[in-house]
Amino acid sequence: MATSRAAIRYAKAILDIAQANNTTAQVNNDMLQIVVAVKESKELKDFLKSPVVKGPTKFAAISEVFASAQGETKELFRLLQENSRFEILATIASQYNTLFDELNNMETALVTTAFPITKDLEEKVLAKIASFSNKKITLKNIVDPSIIGGFVLRIGDKQYNASVVNSLQQLKREFSN
Helix, strand or coil, X not given: XXXXXXXXXXXXXXXXXXXXHCCHXXXXXXXXXXXXXXXXXXXXXXXXXXXXXXXXXXXXXXXXXXXXXXXXXXXXXXXXXXXXXXXXXXXXXXXXXXXXXXXXXXXXXXXXXXXXXXXXXXXXXXHHHHCCCCCEEEEEEEECHHHCCEEEEEECCEEEEEEHHHHHHHHHHHHHC
């Protein structure tokens, strides 16, 4: 997947420049906005991927949409225009967010629950995670009624599945044997 490698290279380069300029957090905010904008707007995603729309048009539009972006982010737009790579903008932004979190010893824990997580439960989950992780953890709640109850916790490449649907599947497998 060459696109991924290219996105990683762009993200690392932008992070290096932002570190030199002491603007890593501000650029991270730009990148978060880009990820959300592209995810929430099919039109923007299609526009960036369109082979019909030329680079200068994409550059002008993106520069307008993200007019308040940092200089480093605007420089990324210019580079993407030069190299005709606007289709990987969201991937670069997402990769930058990951690198920024690593740099700042932060990690996002995904907690999937059947219902929105309460403040009390959120505090308990964070306290439990703190007992085995020395990173600053941000909790992201994904609501998925199909898990019926319980929760699924994913931190990095580790996952703990305490969902009702998982328990039922395990029971089913045991009875099948």
